[in-house]
Amino acid sequence: MVNMLRRFVEERMRKGVVLKRLREQFFKASTKILDFDQFFTNLREDLAKCQSHVVIVSPFLRRETVSRFLSYREVNDALKRRVKIIAVVRPASAKEAEEISEQQECINLLKEKGFKVVEKSKFHFKAVIIDDSIIYVGSINALSIISLYYVPADYMLR
DSSP states (O other), X not given: OHHHHHHHHHHHHHHHHHXXXXXXXXXXXXXXXXXXXXXXXXXXXXXXXXXXXEEEEOSOOOHHHHHHHHHOHHHHHHHXXXXXXXXXXXXXXXXXXXXXXXXXXXXXXXXXXTOEEXXXXXXXXXXXXXXXXXXXXXXXXXXXXXXXXXXSOOOEEO
């Protein structure tokens, strides 16, 4: 009985090491670290293939970035395909945004374009989720970053 238990434990430990290596290799193969330009290039490619929904979590908004994002062919094509695009942002209030009027203007632009806008207080998380199969997580605010302003460099994991 002891030998059988020992063999079971040894086999489990051996498999555990193999599974750990497989997980590590899978993570390396499936994860990309993207800078500002790479992020938007990859995001646009993913938006072109999107079928169902997109959730953009970007607490802060900048007019220039929102306008540029709304002008992307991939965004407009997704909306024509009836892809639901949801933006989770901070509300336009003194405690939540540096530029209250700009934040509100951007919220209005997103709504006018057909986005569902969810206003949530006190968060700093940044992500983009596409069809529950692709996720970008990192330090890039997809709807507020301007490449001239980010120092040190921001990144996203895909």
